[in-house]
Amino acid sequence: xxxxxxxxxxxxxxxxxxxxxxxxxxxxxxxxxxxxxxxxxxxxxxxxxxxxxxxxxxxxxxxxxxxxxxxxxxxxxxxxxxxxxxxxxxxxxxxxxxxxxxxxxxxxxxxxxxxxxxxxxxxxxxxxxxxxxxxxxxxxxxxxxxxxxxxxxxxxxxxxxxxxxxxxxxxxxxxxxxxxxxxxxxxxxxxxxxxxxxxxxxxxxxxxxxxxxxx
Ligand SMILES: [Fe+2]
Numbered sequence: 001x002x003x004x005x006x007x008x009x010x011x012x013x014x015x016x017x018x019x020x021x022x023x024x025x026x027x028x029x030x031x032x033x034x035x036x037x038x039x040x041x042x043x044x045x046x047x048x049x050x051x052x053x054x055x056x057x058x059x060x061x062x063x064x065x066x067x068x069x070x071x072x073x074x075x076x077x078x079x080x081x082x083x084x085x086x087x088x089x090x091x092x093x094x095x096x097x098x099x100x101x102x103x104x105x106x107x108x109x110x111x112x113x114x115x116x117x118x119x120x121x122x123x124x125x126x127x128x129x130x131x132x133x134x135x136x137x138x139x140x141x142x143x144x145x146x147x148x149x150x151x152x153x154x155x156x157x158x159x160x161x162x163x164x165x166x167x168x169x170x171x172x173x174x175x176x177x178x179x180x181x182x183x184x185x186x187x188x189x190x191x192x193x194x195x196x197x198x199x200x201x202x203x204x205x206x207x208x209x210x211x212x213x214x215x
Contacts, residue, residue, distance in 0.1 A: 001050040002040040005033060006083050009191075014091045018185045023173045028086065031169055035078030035150070042071045054079050058154045077150035081131055084163040084198075085170075090191035101196040108142045116187045118144045119164065123183045126166050132183075134162040134195070136202040159202035162195045 012028060013021030039054065046064055054076045061069050097105060097112055109115040115134070122144050123132040130148040135158040137143045147153060153160045164186050171182035 002044065003036060003050065003054060003079070005036055006086070008086055010089075010091050015089060015189060017174075018189050019089075019171070020174050023171070026173075027082075027165075027170060031167075032079070032082040032086070035075055035082060039072065039075030039079055042068055042075060055154055058152065073152075073155070074150055077152040077155075080152055080154070081147070081150055081160075081163055082165070084133075084160055085131070085165040087194050088162045088164070088191060089186070089189050090194075091189070092191070093188050095190065095192045097192045098196055101192065101199045104142055104199065115142075115144070119187065120180070120183045122146055123164060123166050124180060129167040132164045132166055133160045135160045136199065136206065138206070140203060140206050142199075159198075159205060161198035161202055162190065 008028070012024040015024060043050065046068060048064075052060070057072055057076045061072060064072055102112075105112055105115050109118065119132055119134065123146075126132060126146045128148060130146055130151070132144065132146050133153060135143050135145060135153045138157045143158075145153070145158075164183060166179065166183075171179065175182040
């Protein structure tokens with residue numbers, strides 16, 4: 001038993017010219033799978049039975065020896081952040097945002113343009129390596145934030161619903177140092193149907209958590 005890689009809803013060359021097949025091949029096969037292998041190997045070393053998801057590892061990290069916790073958190077973050085990033089993208093350009101996400105974006109940001117400007121501004125402020133994400137915070141509100149390296153919003157009790165990988169390996173072959181150009185093209189290739197599903201799922205999880213804490 002071990003965690004399996006996700007299957008993408010598009011071929012690795014299908015995002016071109018936004019991202020080349022070479023970039024996506026390296027990103028998926030070298031970087032993503034390396035995090036997955038790292039996570040699987042530390043968990044197997046701990047005789048873990050893979051009975052719960054990588055996301056649940058953050059809440060149950062105390063079940064593992066202290067010496068392995070950093071590696072598990074780093075591996076789980078690397079896996080989940082990459083899976084969210086890959087599934088945040090689509091070959092379809094300028095996808096419409098549907099309900100209930102649309103109303104929530106309008107309520108919190110005013111409109112989609114303001115949200116997307118905020119994502120771009122945040123991504124440009126990110127120093128070093130990391131991600132810019134749209135999350136549902138523990139108040140059930142949408143929020144744009146930066147995460148360093150492979151840190152996960154789950155560690156803060158937040159639910160990430162959209163991620164842009166701002167590590168140089170995500171875009172350097174195609175954009176060199178032009179992170180702004182990469183982020184602009186990313187924003188045209190967001191799979192808002194998937195982000196909407198992630199939003200609905202996040203709100204369900206928050207509702208369940210609140211019910212449990214009220215009991
Ligand atoms: Fe990456």
